[in-house]
Amino acid sequence: MSDIYHIVVCAGIVPDPLQTLEPIITPTGPALKNEMMLPAVLDPWASHALYEAANLAAHFPGSKLWLVSGAPKAKLQQVMMNVAQKASFELVPLDIAANGFSDAHAIAKTLADAVQFIPGLERSRLMIFGGRESASRGAGVTMQLVGEQLGIIDQFQGVDLLTVQSDGSFEILERIEGGRHLASICKGPPVLLGWATGRLPEPKNNPQVGMANMRSVMPALQKAKPATLAQNVSYANVAPPKQHRQTRVVKDHSADEIASELAEWITRG
Amino acid sequence: MPAGEFMVQNILFLAHVDESGKGMPRVALEVITAAQDAARLASASLVIGIVGGEISDAADSVARIGAPIVGVCGADFAHPRYATDAAALEAICRAVGSDIVIAPATSRFLRVIPGVAQGLGGQVDTHITSLEFGDGAVSAKRWFYKQRVEAVIHRDSRPWFLLVDPGGYERWSGEAGTARVEGLDVQLPAETKRTTFAGVRVPATDAQTIRPDAKLLFVAGAGWCKRQSDGTAHVPEAEAAILDFLQTSGASLGGSKSLVDQSGENQSVLRFMTHLNQVRQTGSTPRHPKGLSTCCHGEEPHVVGWRFINERRAINLDPNCGWARGKADVLYVADAFQVIPKLNALLNKK
Numbered sequence: 056m057s058d059i060y061h062i063v064v065c066a067g068i069v070p071d072p073l074q075t076l077e078p079i080i081t082p083t084g085p086a087l088k089n090e091m092m093l094p095a096v097l098d099p100w101a102s103h104a105l106y107e108a109a110n111l112a113a114h115f116p117g118s119k120l121w122l123v124s125g126a127p128k129a130k131l132q133q134v135m136m137n138v139a140q141k142a143s144f145e146l147v148p149l150d151i152a153a154n155g156f157s158d159a160h161a162i163a164k165t166l167a168d169a170v171q172f173i174p175g176l177e178r179s180r181l182m183i184f185g186g187r188e189s190a191s192r193g194a195g196v197t198m199q200l201v202g203e204q205l206g207i208i209d210q211f212q213g214v215d216l217l218t219v220q221s222d223g224s225f226e227i228l229e230r231i232e233g234g235r236h237l238a239s240i241c242k243g244p245p246v247l248l249g250w251a252t253g254r255l256p257e258p259k260n261n262p263q264v265g266m267a268n269m270r271s272v273m274p275a276l277q278k279a280k281p282a283t284l285a286q287n288v289s290y291a292n293v294a295p296p297k298q299h300r301q302t303r304v305v306k307d308h309s310a311d312e313i314a315s316e317l318a319e320w321i322t323r324g
Numbered sequence: 325m326p327a328g329e330f331m332v333q334n335i336l337f338l339a340h341v342d343e344s345g346k347g348m349p350r351v352a353l354e355v356i357t358a359a360q361d362a363a364r365l366a367s368a369s370l371v372i373g374i375v376g377g378e379i380s381d382a383a384d385s386v387a388r389i390g391a392p393i394v395g396v397c398g399a400d401f402a403h404p405r406y407a408t409d410a411a412a413l414e415a416i417c418r419a420v421g422s423d424i425v426i427a428p429a430t431s432r433f434l435r436v437i438p439g440v441a442q443g444l445g446g447q448v449d450t451h452i453t454s455l456e457f458g459d460g461a462v463s464a465k466r467w468f469y470k471q472r473v474e475a476v477i478h479r480d481s482r483p484w485f486l487l488v489d490p491g492g493y494e495r496w497s498g499e500a501g502t503a504r505v506e507g508l509d510v511q512l513p514a515e516t517k518r519t520t521f522a523g524v525r526v527p528a529t530d531a532q533t534i535r536p537d538a539k540l541l542f543v544a545g546a547g548w549c550k551r552q553s554d555g556t557a558h559v560p561e562a563e564a565a566i567l568d569f570l571q572t573s574g575a576s577l578g579g580s581k582s583l584v585d586q587s588g589e590n591q592s593v594l595r596f597m598t599h600l601n602q603v604r605q606t607g608s609t610p611r612h613p614k615g616l617s618t619c620c621h622g623e624e625p626h627v628v629g630w631r632f633i634n635e636r637r638a639i640n641l642d643p644n645c646g647w648a649r650g651k652a653d654v655l656y657v658a659d660a661f662q663v664i665p666k667l668n669a670l671l672n673k674k
Binding site: 072073076078085087155156160163190191192193194195196199200202204209210211213228229231232233234235236238239240241242251252256257288289290291292293294296299300301302304305307308311313314315317318320321322324 | 447532
């Protein structure tokens with residue numbers, strides 16, 4: 056088997072982290088106030104997965120990269136204007152009203168179904184990438200559920216490094232407790248990797264790549280059919296945390312005084 | 325019957341053996357308390373399931389709980405591996421037949437239990453901070469949007485797998501006893517062994533800076549690598565001050581995303597700072613009794629990672645930074661480059 060990979064990156068979109076989030080209850084369940092108005096970004100950990108996938112595909116000529124992303128079509132189009140400049144991919148859009156309160160099981164089923172219908176995808180070359188968890192649900196289960204539905208039993212989560220060995224096997228480093236990595240050797244595809252931050256920086260925007268991507272992204276978005284998500288989880292209460300501290304602001308103290316106060320605080324109790 | 329209400333016959337608590345092979349991870353001993361509470365409140369029986377290379381010591385450590393113990397052991401289960409862990413856990417779940425399965429949110433279980441739930445036709449939720457059992461109904465509390473929204477959830481589907489985060493329950497600390505373990509024989513097809521364990525790697529840093537058990541979290545922000553009042557950056561001095569502080573205080577090191585990201589932008593960086601140190605957005609949510617932030621503005625994306633830091637203090641030159649707006653207990657308006665070396669000197673004397 057030559058080293059050609061069919062890489063599918065699963066990624067949702069989330070509100071820009073700088074936005075203030077206010078949960079509200081709607082007839083269909085919890086949501087965020089003005090959710091459709093909030094600026095959105097590709098999910099951060101999934102973004103790392105995309106950068107790693109693009110890098111891998113670039114190093115193994117003939118490899119293909121798909122980005123499967125589920126969100127309301129308008130939001131997806133907005134986010135793709137930026138993401139499309141980061142890496143070359145073929146978009147598989149899913150027009151779904153997904154947010155942080157959507158059920159991960161329903162999202163996973165939609166993603167798995169979409170992957171199965173990608174034309175030309177070869178299981179013997181298949182690598183499913185995604186973020187270890189999202190910045191919205193933060194469930195950390197979606198990718199495993201996708202993998203299980205696709206029958207992939209070599210799964211890795213919190214991945215920071217994938218190295219293709221000379222014999223075609225993969226060395227994979229996964230984050231574990233205590234700031235350490237679990238190292239594993241996997242014989243090869245099919246595999247599923249839920250990425251942590253990886254080792255690659257965010258690529259600079261490349262307008263030429265963006266233009267090339269958008270030629271296929273826009274028609275794909277236009278063809279995307281709206282789908283509904285089953286909601287298997289019920290919410291009894293949704294609220295922002297009530298943690299507001301009375302901050303004591305210490306001004307005009309010397310460095311010696313502050314150091315002394317901190318030393319006493321650190322060593323106390 | 326109202327949503328979430330049902331009769332619980334038994335509750336299965338799942339654990340794996342820790343890396344020493346002689347006990348359970350600390351978080352497992354915390355979550356077993358949650359499982360005991362749940363069984364008591366639901367008037368259900370508790371069953372313990374254990375996976376590992378050798379499980380007798382781990383089983384003995386919780387024998388005095390008095391719950392039946394079911395286990396899968398052997399060399400194939402000594403190290404984390406999705407396929408074999410899934411086979412072992414599925415066998416235990418099928419043997420016990422519980423509707424509610426409670427497990428600690430370790431990296432090993434976070435990897436595999438969602439797949440086990442899928443395989444059994446069940447559902448799963450992670451990062452649970454507390455469980456509530458009342459009037460036959462079960463619900464769970466967890467965070468959404470990176471600790472910015474908290475919700476109480478329940479599901480009707482069964483089995484319902486609940487992975488509980490550390491820090492929410494007292495650690496079980498009973499005496500060890502002698503356990504009688506019902507061992508299950510799990511046959512593993514060859515394809516479940518395509519992945520092999522290749523060791524545990526510690527990041528190549530000057531020192532191990534991530535210390536989950538430390539009483540203090542020290543977070544360095546991007547300000548440490550910025551130009552100072554003399555117009556130049558002082559990264560070597562920053563490195564020396566921070567490493568000295570970590571050594572004298574025993575603190576664990578965290579970093580803001582902006583500081584960690586600088587390493588990818590060819591800027592001067594703290595050599596020991598990696599993405600593993602990062603505290604939210606794409607980092608960890610550490611749990612420590614105290615936290616000290618330095619040269620970090622305390623904006624929301626950074627502070628969400630502080631949700632489980634009890635006492636918070638910050639040093640920043642800007643009196644109007646995010647820490648001053650109800651995010652810290654004390655904000656020192658000062659230059660960390662001056663304060664930290666003096667603090668190190670005081671801590672060295674103590």
